[in-house]
Amino acid sequence: MVASAALGGCSTVQDDVRNDREAAIARCVRQVDLSGPRFKAHAMTYMGVSRESLATTMCDRLANGVAEGRIDQSDINRLIRTGQLTSKFSFLRG
Numbered sequence: 001m002v003a004s005a006a007l008g009g010c011s012t013v014q015d016d017v018r019n020d021r022e023a024a025i026a027r028c029v030r031q032v033d034l035s036g037p038r039f040k041a042h043a044m045t046y047m048g049v050s051r052e053s054l055a056t057t058m059c060d061r062l063a064n065g066v067a068e069g070r071i072d073q074s075d076i077n078r079l080i081r082t083g084q085l086t087s088k089f090s091f092l093r094g
Contacts, residue, residue: 012073017066028059039083046085047092061092 016024032055040054049057065071070091079085085092
């Protein structure tokens with residue numbers, strides 16, 4: 001999954017969100033938009049959102065999860081690697 005790759009760049013995801021949340025979210029949105037249809041369908045069902053709101057909603061909620069300490073770099077890396085939204089990401093459901 002490339003959706004969270006923008007939140008998992010060279011610095012840590014925590015640094016990215018803390019230093020420039022809006023830029024981190026914008027990069028994430030671009031990556032979600034580039035994600036494959038299979039991941040998008042999975043994420044829309046998991047989160048209960050429309051295709052139109054998927055990218056912005058997902059990235060905003062991911063940034064909130066990072067800021068609140070719910071997820072960290074290893075969680076983002078695992079999501080990127082597997083594309084699976086596990087119970088660790090239940091906060092994405094809103």
